[in-house]
Amino acid sequence: MKVGVVDVGSNTVRLLVASVGSGEVRSLEEGRAHLGLGEEILLHGRIRRRKLDELDAVVTEFARIARKHRVRELETVVTAPGRQGGESERLLEVLRRATDGPVRVVSAENEGRLAYTGAVARTSVGPGVVAVCDVGGGSTEIVVGTALLGPAWVRSVDIGSLRLTASLLHGNPPTRTEVESARASIREAFSGIAPPAPELALATGGSARAIARIVGGAYDAE
Template identity: 30%
Template sequence: MAAIDCGTNSIRLLVADLPAPSAGPQAPLVDVTRRMEIVRLGQGVDRTGRLAPEAIERTRVALASYAAQIEKLGAERVRMCATSATRDAANAADFRAMVEQTLGVEPEVVTGDEEARLSFTGAVRGLPADAEQPYLVVDIGGGSTEFVVGTREGGVEAAVSMDIGCVRMTERHLHGDPPTLDEIAAAQADIVVAVDRALAVVPGREAATLVGLAGSVTTVVAVAQGLTEYDPARIHHARVSYEQVADVTADLLAKTREQRLAIPVMHPGRADVIGAGALVLRVIMERAGMPSVVASEHDILDGICYSIL
Protein backbone atom coordinates (compact mmCIF):
# COMPACT_ATOMS: atom_id res chain seq x y z
CA MET A 1 0.00 0.00 0.00
CA ALA A 2 1.07 3.61 -0.56
CA ALA A 3 0.41 6.68 1.58
CA ILE A 4 1.13 10.29 0.63
CA ASP A 5 1.06 13.15 3.13
CA CYS A 6 1.03 16.61 1.58
CA GLY A 7 1.55 19.29 4.19
CA THR A 8 2.43 22.96 4.26
CA ASN A 9 6.19 22.43 3.95
CA SER A 10 6.78 18.92 2.63
CA ILE A 11 5.24 16.11 0.62
CA ARG A 12 6.10 12.60 1.75
CA LEU A 13 5.59 9.07 0.47
CA LEU A 14 5.49 5.73 2.28
CA VAL A 15 5.13 2.46 0.39
CA ALA A 16 4.82 -0.40 2.87
CA ASP A 17 3.80 -4.03 3.30
CA LEU A 18 1.71 -5.35 6.15
CA PRO A 19 3.66 -7.06 8.94
CA ALA A 20 3.44 -10.84 9.16
CA PRO A 21 0.46 -12.01 11.29
CA SER A 22 2.92 -13.65 13.69
CA ALA A 23 4.45 -10.22 14.47
CA GLY A 24 1.48 -9.28 16.70
CA PRO A 25 -1.17 -6.54 16.62
CA GLN A 26 1.23 -3.72 17.54
CA ALA A 27 3.89 -4.57 14.96
CA PRO A 28 4.83 -1.68 12.66
CA LEU A 29 4.51 -1.79 8.90
CA VAL A 30 7.34 -3.17 6.81
CA ASP A 31 8.81 -0.23 4.89
CA VAL A 32 9.46 -0.62 1.19
CA THR A 33 10.42 3.03 0.71
CA ARG A 34 10.04 6.39 2.45
CA ARG A 35 10.64 9.65 0.61
CA MET A 36 10.36 13.33 1.45
CA GLU A 37 10.58 16.48 -0.66
CA ILE A 38 10.36 20.06 0.60
CA VAL A 39 7.91 21.81 -1.74
CA ARG A 40 6.61 24.61 0.54
CA LEU A 41 3.04 24.25 -0.75
CA GLY A 42 1.91 26.66 1.96
CA GLN A 43 4.14 29.49 0.74
CA GLY A 44 2.32 32.73 1.63
CA VAL A 45 -1.01 31.05 2.49
CA ASP A 46 -1.15 32.64 5.95
CA ARG A 47 -0.93 36.07 4.29
CA THR A 48 -2.83 35.62 1.00
CA GLY A 49 -5.26 32.80 1.71
CA ARG A 50 -4.30 31.19 -1.62
CA LEU A 51 -1.88 28.54 -2.87
CA ALA A 52 0.81 30.14 -5.04
CA PRO A 53 0.97 28.77 -8.64
CA GLU A 54 4.72 28.10 -8.30
CA ALA A 55 4.08 26.15 -5.07
CA ILE A 56 1.46 23.98 -6.79
CA GLU A 57 3.94 23.35 -9.62
CA ARG A 58 6.73 22.32 -7.21
CA THR A 59 4.29 19.91 -5.61
CA ARG A 60 3.24 18.53 -9.01
CA VAL A 61 6.84 17.73 -9.93
CA ALA A 62 7.41 15.81 -6.69
CA LEU A 63 4.06 14.05 -6.94
CA ALA A 64 4.77 12.90 -10.52
CA SER A 65 7.96 11.24 -9.27
CA TYR A 66 6.04 9.55 -6.45
CA ALA A 67 3.35 8.34 -8.86
CA ALA A 68 5.98 6.71 -11.06
CA GLN A 69 7.53 4.93 -8.09
CA ILE A 70 4.16 3.74 -6.78
CA GLU A 71 3.40 2.22 -10.18
CA LYS A 72 6.83 0.62 -10.41
CA LEU A 73 6.53 -0.96 -6.95
CA GLY A 74 3.02 -2.22 -7.69
CA ALA A 75 1.20 -0.76 -4.69
CA GLU A 76 -2.32 -2.16 -4.62
CA ARG A 77 -3.97 0.69 -2.73
CA VAL A 78 -3.13 4.40 -2.54
CA ARG A 79 -4.40 7.12 -0.21
CA MET A 80 -3.27 10.74 -0.29
CA CYS A 81 -4.07 13.17 2.50
CA ALA A 82 -3.55 16.92 2.28
CA THR A 83 -3.42 18.95 5.45
CA SER A 84 -3.07 22.49 6.76
CA ALA A 85 -2.25 24.56 3.66
CA THR A 86 -5.05 23.09 1.55
CA ARG A 87 -7.56 23.50 4.37
CA ASP A 88 -6.80 27.21 4.44
CA ALA A 89 -6.57 27.98 0.70
CA ALA A 90 -9.34 29.62 -1.31
CA ASN A 91 -8.08 27.95 -4.50
CA ALA A 92 -7.77 24.42 -3.10
CA ALA A 93 -9.78 23.17 -6.12
CA ASP A 94 -6.77 23.96 -8.36
CA PHE A 95 -4.62 21.75 -6.16
CA ARG A 96 -7.14 18.90 -6.17
CA ALA A 97 -7.41 18.98 -9.96
CA MET A 98 -3.61 18.83 -10.27
CA VAL A 99 -3.42 15.82 -7.95
CA GLU A 100 -6.13 13.87 -9.77
CA GLN A 101 -4.40 14.48 -13.09
CA THR A 102 -0.93 13.59 -11.78
CA LEU A 103 -1.66 10.73 -9.38
CA GLY A 104 -4.99 9.42 -10.61
CA VAL A 105 -6.34 9.53 -7.05
CA GLU A 106 -8.44 12.26 -5.47
CA PRO A 107 -6.68 13.88 -2.49
CA GLU A 108 -8.51 13.94 0.80
CA VAL A 109 -8.28 17.30 2.54
CA VAL A 110 -8.47 15.99 6.09
CA THR A 111 -9.64 17.99 9.08
CA GLY A 112 -7.24 18.90 11.84
CA ASP A 113 -8.93 16.34 14.08
CA GLU A 114 -8.52 13.54 11.53
CA GLU A 115 -4.91 14.59 10.92
CA ALA A 116 -4.25 14.33 14.65
CA ARG A 117 -5.82 10.87 14.90
CA LEU A 118 -3.87 9.53 11.91
CA SER A 119 -0.63 10.87 13.40
CA PHE A 120 -1.36 9.24 16.78
CA THR A 121 -2.14 5.87 15.19
CA GLY A 122 1.09 5.91 13.22
CA ALA A 123 3.25 7.05 16.11
CA VAL A 124 2.25 4.81 19.01
CA ARG A 125 2.72 1.39 17.38
CA GLY A 126 6.11 0.04 18.35
CA LEU A 127 6.93 2.62 21.03
CA PRO A 128 9.47 1.21 23.51
CA ALA A 129 8.37 -0.18 26.86
CA ASP A 130 9.89 2.72 28.80
CA ALA A 131 7.52 5.15 27.05
CA GLU A 132 4.84 5.19 29.72
CA GLN A 133 1.17 5.78 28.91
CA PRO A 134 -0.86 7.88 28.41
CA TYR A 135 0.92 9.66 25.56
CA LEU A 136 0.80 13.26 24.44
CA VAL A 137 1.62 13.09 20.72
CA VAL A 138 2.49 16.38 19.01
CA ASP A 139 2.92 16.65 15.24
CA ILE A 140 4.66 19.96 14.44
CA GLY A 141 3.97 20.66 10.78
CA GLY A 142 4.47 23.64 8.53
CA GLY A 143 1.06 25.22 8.97
CA SER A 144 -0.34 23.58 12.08
CA THR A 145 0.51 21.48 15.12
CA GLU A 146 -1.67 18.59 16.22
CA PHE A 147 -2.04 17.63 19.89
CA VAL A 148 -3.37 14.15 20.73
CA VAL A 149 -3.69 12.36 24.07
CA GLY A 150 -4.43 8.65 24.32
CA THR A 151 -3.16 5.16 24.95
CA ARG A 152 -2.09 2.29 22.72
CA GLU A 153 -5.00 0.07 23.78
CA GLY A 154 -7.70 2.70 24.18
CA GLY A 155 -6.77 4.89 21.24
CA VAL A 156 -7.35 8.63 21.07
CA GLU A 157 -8.87 10.29 24.12
CA ALA A 158 -8.80 13.87 22.83
CA ALA A 159 -7.32 15.72 19.86
CA VAL A 160 -7.02 19.28 18.59
CA SER A 161 -5.15 21.11 15.81
CA MET A 162 -3.70 24.60 16.24
CA ASP A 163 -2.34 26.97 13.56
CA ILE A 164 1.23 27.24 14.88
CA GLY A 165 3.34 25.41 12.30
CA CYS A 166 6.99 26.26 11.58
CA VAL A 167 6.30 27.91 8.20
CA ARG A 168 3.33 29.90 9.49
CA MET A 169 5.23 31.19 12.56
CA THR A 170 8.30 32.07 10.45
CA GLU A 171 6.26 33.99 7.87
CA ARG A 172 4.23 35.72 10.57
CA HIS A 173 7.01 36.70 12.98
CA LEU A 174 10.63 35.66 12.25
CA HIS A 175 11.69 38.00 9.45
CA GLY A 176 15.28 38.80 10.48
CA ASP A 177 18.31 36.71 9.63
CA PRO A 178 18.83 35.85 12.41
CA PRO A 179 15.48 36.93 13.93
CA THR A 180 15.55 39.73 16.46
CA LEU A 181 14.75 39.25 20.14
CA ASP A 182 11.49 41.16 19.62
CA GLU A 183 10.52 38.87 16.73
CA ILE A 184 11.26 35.78 18.81
CA ALA A 185 9.26 37.19 21.73
CA ALA A 186 6.28 37.86 19.45
CA ALA A 187 6.42 34.33 18.03
CA GLN A 188 6.73 32.83 21.49
CA ALA A 189 3.73 34.81 22.76
CA ASP A 190 1.65 33.61 19.80
CA ILE A 191 2.71 30.00 20.39
CA VAL A 192 2.04 30.15 24.15
CA VAL A 193 -1.55 31.29 23.57
CA ALA A 194 -2.17 28.46 21.09
CA VAL A 195 -0.49 25.78 23.22
CA ASP A 196 -2.43 26.79 26.34
CA ARG A 197 -5.64 26.70 24.31
CA ALA A 198 -4.75 23.22 23.07
CA LEU A 199 -3.93 21.96 26.56
CA ALA A 200 -7.31 23.19 27.74
CA VAL A 201 -8.90 20.79 25.22
CA VAL A 202 -6.56 17.79 25.53
CA PRO A 203 -5.23 16.71 28.97
CA GLY A 204 -1.62 16.87 27.89
CA ARG A 205 -0.32 17.87 31.31
CA GLU A 206 -1.59 14.52 32.65
CA ALA A 207 0.28 12.47 30.04
CA ALA A 208 3.31 10.42 31.08
CA THR A 209 5.26 10.63 27.80
CA LEU A 210 5.59 13.33 25.15
CA VAL A 211 6.05 11.90 21.64
CA GLY A 212 7.19 14.34 18.96
CA LEU A 213 6.63 13.88 15.23
CA ALA A 214 7.73 15.47 11.95
CA GLY A 215 10.83 17.18 10.65
CA SER A 216 11.15 19.97 13.19
CA VAL A 217 11.25 17.48 16.05
CA THR A 218 13.51 14.93 14.38
CA THR A 219 15.94 17.66 13.30
CA VAL A 220 16.13 19.12 16.82
CA VAL A 221 16.73 15.62 18.20
CA ALA A 222 19.44 14.94 15.61
CA VAL A 223 21.20 18.20 16.51
CA ALA A 224 20.87 17.47 20.24
CA GLN A 225 22.49 14.07 19.65
CA GLY A 226 25.38 15.67 17.77
CA LEU A 227 24.86 13.48 14.69
CA THR A 228 27.18 14.12 11.76
CA GLU A 229 24.54 12.92 9.29
CA TYR A 230 20.78 12.43 9.43
CA ASP A 231 20.29 8.84 10.63
CA PRO A 232 16.62 7.82 11.05
CA ALA A 233 17.57 4.66 12.94
CA ARG A 234 19.34 6.69 15.65
CA ILE A 235 16.64 9.35 15.78
CA HIS A 236 13.62 7.01 15.93
CA HIS A 237 12.58 6.62 19.60
CA ALA A 238 15.53 8.67 20.86
CA ARG A 239 14.73 10.62 24.03
CA VAL A 240 16.13 14.11 24.66
CA SER A 241 15.65 16.36 27.67
CA TYR A 242 13.94 19.74 27.91
CA GLU A 243 17.33 21.32 28.63
CA GLN A 244 18.74 19.91 25.40
CA VAL A 245 15.74 21.15 23.41
CA ALA A 246 16.04 24.62 24.98
CA ASP A 247 19.76 24.81 24.17
CA VAL A 248 19.25 23.70 20.55
CA THR A 249 16.36 26.16 20.11
CA ALA A 250 18.39 29.10 21.41
CA ASP A 251 21.30 28.16 19.16
CA LEU A 252 19.14 27.79 16.04
CA LEU A 253 17.40 31.11 16.60
CA ALA A 254 20.75 32.87 17.08
CA LYS A 255 22.17 31.57 13.79
CA THR A 256 21.75 32.97 10.29
CA ARG A 257 20.19 30.81 7.60
CA GLU A 258 23.65 30.14 6.14
CA GLN A 259 24.93 29.02 9.54
CA ARG A 260 21.95 26.68 9.97
CA LEU A 261 22.58 25.26 6.49
CA ALA A 262 26.06 24.28 7.67
CA ILE A 263 24.64 21.98 10.37
CA PRO A 264 25.30 18.44 9.06
CA VAL A 265 21.78 17.09 9.69
CA MET A 266 19.93 20.12 8.28
CA HIS A 267 17.76 19.60 5.20
CA PRO A 268 18.24 22.65 2.94
CA GLY A 269 14.50 23.18 2.68
CA ARG A 270 14.13 23.31 6.46
CA ALA A 271 16.91 25.74 7.34
CA ASP A 272 14.76 28.88 7.16
CA VAL A 273 11.92 27.52 9.35
CA ILE A 274 13.63 25.21 11.85
CA GLY A 275 13.99 27.96 14.46
CA ALA A 276 10.22 28.40 14.63
CA GLY A 277 9.67 24.62 14.72
CA ALA A 278 12.12 24.23 17.60
CA LEU A 279 10.43 27.11 19.43
CA VAL A 280 7.04 25.40 19.12
CA LEU A 281 8.51 22.21 20.61
CA ARG A 282 10.21 24.07 23.46
CA VAL A 283 7.04 25.96 24.39
CA ILE A 284 4.96 22.76 24.32
CA MET A 285 7.41 21.11 26.73
CA GLU A 286 7.33 24.14 29.03
CA ARG A 287 3.55 24.57 29.09
CA ALA A 288 2.85 20.82 29.42
CA GLY A 289 5.57 20.33 32.05
CA MET A 290 7.36 17.66 30.03
CA PRO A 291 10.97 16.89 31.09
CA SER A 292 11.78 15.05 27.84
CA VAL A 293 10.48 14.18 24.38
CA VAL A 294 10.64 10.88 22.49
CA ALA A 295 11.08 11.36 18.74
CA SER A 296 9.26 9.13 16.27
CA GLU A 297 10.02 8.68 12.59
CA HIS A 298 6.63 6.94 12.28
CA ASP A 299 3.74 9.36 12.01
CA ILE A 300 0.76 10.32 9.86
CA LEU A 301 2.13 8.36 6.88
CA ASP A 302 1.96 5.15 8.89
CA GLY A 303 -1.47 6.15 10.18
CA ILE A 304 -2.70 6.66 6.61
CA CYS A 305 -1.49 3.16 5.69
CA TYR A 306 -3.24 1.62 8.71
CA SER A 307 -6.42 3.52 7.76
CA ILE A 308 -6.41 1.89 4.32
CA LEU A 309 -6.99 -1.42 6.09
Protein backbone atom coordinates (compact mmCIF):
# COMPACT_ATOMS: atom_id res chain seq x y z
CA MET A 1 0.00 0.00 0.00
CA LYS A 2 1.27 3.46 -0.89
CA VAL A 3 0.80 6.25 1.64
CA GLY A 4 1.85 9.86 1.91
CA VAL A 5 2.61 11.91 5.03
CA VAL A 6 3.19 15.65 5.28
CA ASP A 7 4.97 16.60 8.52
CA VAL A 8 4.63 20.27 9.51
CA GLY A 9 7.26 21.20 12.10
CA SER A 10 8.74 24.35 13.57
CA ASN A 11 11.72 24.44 11.20
CA THR A 12 10.71 22.45 8.16
CA VAL A 13 7.81 20.90 6.30
CA ARG A 14 8.55 17.40 5.04
CA LEU A 15 6.95 14.93 2.67
CA LEU A 16 7.33 11.16 2.72
CA VAL A 17 5.71 8.95 0.10
CA ALA A 18 6.25 5.31 0.97
CA SER A 19 5.22 1.77 0.23
CA VAL A 20 4.07 0.05 3.42
CA GLY A 21 3.67 -3.69 3.80
CA SER A 22 4.94 -6.81 5.55
CA GLY A 23 6.22 -4.73 8.44
CA GLU A 24 8.47 -2.61 6.19
CA VAL A 25 8.38 0.99 5.02
CA ARG A 26 10.11 1.73 1.71
CA SER A 27 10.57 5.37 0.74
CA LEU A 28 9.42 6.23 -2.78
CA GLU A 29 9.91 10.00 -2.71
CA GLU A 30 10.75 12.63 -0.13
CA GLY A 31 10.54 16.41 -0.01
CA ARG A 32 11.68 19.11 2.37
CA ALA A 33 11.10 22.87 2.64
CA HIS A 34 12.40 25.22 5.32
CA LEU A 35 9.65 27.65 6.37
CA GLY A 36 10.55 28.56 9.97
CA LEU A 37 6.99 28.51 11.31
CA GLY A 38 8.28 28.32 14.87
CA GLU A 39 10.25 31.55 14.52
CA GLU A 40 7.18 33.22 13.03
CA ILE A 41 5.14 32.19 16.08
CA LEU A 42 7.87 33.26 18.49
CA LEU A 43 8.20 36.74 16.94
CA HIS A 44 4.53 37.47 16.19
CA GLY A 45 2.49 35.11 18.36
CA ARG A 46 0.86 33.60 15.29
CA ILE A 47 1.55 32.64 11.69
CA ARG A 48 0.86 35.67 9.51
CA ARG A 49 -0.86 35.57 6.11
CA ARG A 50 2.34 35.80 4.03
CA LYS A 51 3.83 32.78 5.79
CA LEU A 52 0.55 30.88 5.49
CA ASP A 53 0.63 31.55 1.75
CA GLU A 54 4.15 30.09 1.58
CA LEU A 55 2.96 27.04 3.49
CA ASP A 56 -0.05 26.68 1.20
CA ALA A 57 2.17 26.64 -1.90
CA VAL A 58 4.61 24.09 -0.45
CA VAL A 59 1.97 21.69 0.84
CA THR A 60 -0.09 21.94 -2.36
CA GLU A 61 2.99 20.83 -4.29
CA PHE A 62 3.68 18.02 -1.82
CA ALA A 63 0.09 16.81 -2.20
CA ARG A 64 0.48 16.82 -5.98
CA ILE A 65 3.65 14.71 -5.71
CA ALA A 66 1.97 12.25 -3.36
CA ARG A 67 -1.04 11.80 -5.61
CA LYS A 68 1.24 11.33 -8.60
CA HIS A 69 2.26 8.10 -6.84
CA ARG A 70 -1.43 7.16 -6.46
CA VAL A 71 -1.24 6.96 -2.68
CA ARG A 72 -4.16 5.35 -0.91
CA GLU A 73 -3.90 7.75 2.02
CA LEU A 74 -2.43 11.23 2.43
CA GLU A 75 -2.30 12.53 5.99
CA THR A 76 -0.86 15.74 7.38
CA VAL A 77 0.52 15.89 10.91
CA VAL A 78 1.40 19.10 12.74
CA THR A 79 3.70 19.19 15.75
CA ALA A 80 4.71 22.27 17.78
CA PRO A 81 3.27 24.91 15.37
CA GLY A 82 -0.20 23.50 15.98
CA ARG A 83 0.25 23.55 19.76
CA GLN A 84 2.12 26.79 20.40
CA GLY A 85 0.74 29.39 18.02
CA GLY A 86 -2.35 31.53 18.31
CA GLU A 87 -5.12 31.16 15.72
CA SER A 88 -4.04 27.58 15.03
CA GLU A 89 -7.35 26.84 13.30
CA ARG A 90 -6.26 29.10 10.42
CA LEU A 91 -3.14 26.96 10.03
CA LEU A 92 -5.17 23.75 10.00
CA GLU A 93 -7.65 25.14 7.48
CA VAL A 94 -4.83 26.07 5.07
CA LEU A 95 -3.46 22.53 5.35
CA ARG A 96 -6.85 20.88 4.85
CA ARG A 97 -7.49 22.95 1.74
CA ALA A 98 -4.01 22.34 0.31
CA THR A 99 -4.08 18.56 0.78
CA ASP A 100 -7.81 17.84 0.58
CA GLY A 101 -7.17 15.33 3.34
CA PRO A 102 -7.12 14.87 7.11
CA VAL A 103 -4.92 17.07 9.29
CA ARG A 104 -3.94 16.07 12.81
CA VAL A 105 -2.20 18.06 15.54
CA VAL A 106 0.10 15.68 17.40
CA SER A 107 0.24 16.18 21.16
CA ALA A 108 3.65 16.60 22.77
CA GLU A 109 3.37 13.19 24.44
CA ASN A 110 2.40 11.43 21.22
CA GLU A 111 5.18 13.22 19.35
CA GLY A 112 7.63 11.75 21.85
CA ARG A 113 6.12 8.28 21.54
CA LEU A 114 6.29 8.39 17.76
CA ALA A 115 9.91 9.57 17.85
CA TYR A 116 10.77 6.73 20.22
CA THR A 117 9.07 4.08 18.11
CA GLY A 118 10.76 5.28 14.93
CA ALA A 119 14.23 5.60 16.46
CA VAL A 120 14.14 2.18 18.11
CA ALA A 121 12.73 0.51 14.99
CA ARG A 122 15.63 1.80 12.88
CA THR A 123 18.38 0.95 15.38
CA SER A 124 19.75 -2.36 16.63
CA VAL A 125 18.97 -2.16 20.34
CA GLY A 126 18.98 -4.89 22.94
CA PRO A 127 16.32 -5.72 25.52
CA GLY A 128 17.52 -3.10 27.99
CA VAL A 129 16.21 0.37 28.79
CA VAL A 130 16.56 2.84 25.91
CA ALA A 131 16.16 6.62 26.02
CA VAL A 132 15.35 8.75 22.99
CA CYS A 133 15.83 12.52 22.94
CA ASP A 134 14.05 14.23 20.05
CA VAL A 135 15.24 17.83 19.68
CA GLY A 136 12.93 19.73 17.37
CA GLY A 137 12.74 23.36 16.43
CA GLY A 138 10.01 24.24 18.93
CA SER A 139 10.09 21.50 21.55
CA THR A 140 12.20 18.68 22.94
CA GLU A 141 10.86 15.28 23.94
CA ILE A 142 12.64 12.77 26.19
CA VAL A 143 11.25 9.24 26.17
CA VAL A 144 12.43 6.15 28.03
CA GLY A 145 11.28 2.57 27.54
CA THR A 146 12.25 -0.75 25.98
CA ALA A 147 12.07 -2.11 22.46
CA LEU A 148 9.66 -4.84 23.58
CA LEU A 149 7.24 -2.80 25.68
CA GLY A 150 7.64 0.59 24.01
CA PRO A 151 7.69 4.02 25.69
CA ALA A 152 7.11 4.01 29.45
CA TRP A 153 8.20 7.52 30.49
CA VAL A 154 7.60 10.66 28.39
CA ARG A 155 8.34 14.32 29.02
CA SER A 156 8.18 17.33 26.69
CA VAL A 157 9.65 20.81 27.11
CA ASP A 158 8.75 23.85 24.99
CA ILE A 159 12.32 24.60 24.05
CA GLY A 160 13.98 23.67 20.77
CA SER A 161 16.79 24.67 18.47
CA LEU A 162 14.81 27.30 16.57
CA ARG A 163 13.11 28.87 19.58
CA LEU A 164 16.41 29.01 21.45
CA THR A 165 18.31 30.53 18.52
CA ALA A 166 15.66 33.10 17.65
CA SER A 167 15.22 34.28 21.22
CA LEU A 168 18.79 34.22 22.58
CA LEU A 169 21.49 33.48 19.98
CA HIS A 170 21.56 36.57 17.76
CA GLY A 171 25.23 36.77 16.81
CA ASN A 172 26.94 34.75 14.09
CA PRO A 173 28.78 33.30 15.84
CA PRO A 174 26.89 33.99 19.09
CA THR A 175 28.74 35.82 21.83
CA ARG A 176 29.89 34.10 25.00
CA THR A 177 27.19 35.96 26.92
CA GLU A 178 24.50 34.72 24.53
CA VAL A 179 25.75 31.14 24.84
CA GLU A 180 25.71 31.35 28.64
CA SER A 181 22.17 32.77 28.55
CA ALA A 182 21.08 29.90 26.31
CA ARG A 183 22.65 27.35 28.64
CA ALA A 184 20.93 28.92 31.63
CA SER A 185 17.59 28.83 29.80
CA ILE A 186 18.08 25.14 28.99
CA ARG A 187 19.01 24.31 32.58
CA GLU A 188 15.91 26.08 33.86
CA ALA A 189 13.64 24.39 31.32
CA PHE A 190 14.89 20.92 32.25
CA SER A 191 15.16 21.46 36.00
CA GLY A 192 13.12 18.91 37.90
CA ILE A 193 13.07 16.44 35.01
CA ALA A 194 14.73 13.19 36.08
CA PRO A 195 14.28 10.38 33.55
CA PRO A 196 14.99 6.75 34.45
CA ALA A 197 18.61 5.82 33.77
CA PRO A 198 18.93 4.09 30.37
CA GLU A 199 21.48 1.61 29.09
CA LEU A 200 21.46 3.27 25.67
CA ALA A 201 20.52 6.78 24.56
CA LEU A 202 19.54 7.83 21.04
CA ALA A 203 19.16 11.35 19.66
CA THR A 204 16.84 12.17 16.76
CA GLY A 205 15.87 15.24 14.76
CA GLY A 206 17.68 17.75 12.59
CA SER A 207 19.81 19.09 15.44
CA ALA A 208 21.02 15.57 16.24
CA ARG A 209 21.95 15.02 12.60
CA ALA A 210 23.87 18.30 12.53
CA ILE A 211 25.80 17.38 15.69
CA ALA A 212 26.57 13.93 14.28
CA ARG A 213 28.14 15.54 11.21
CA ILE A 214 30.42 17.55 13.50
CA VAL A 215 31.39 15.09 16.24
CA GLY A 216 30.45 11.72 14.75
CA GLY A 217 27.46 9.45 15.07
CA ALA A 218 28.31 7.92 18.46
CA TYR A 219 30.13 8.96 21.62
CA ASP A 220 30.52 7.67 25.15
CA ALA A 221 29.61 9.22 28.48
CA GLU A 222 32.89 11.12 28.60
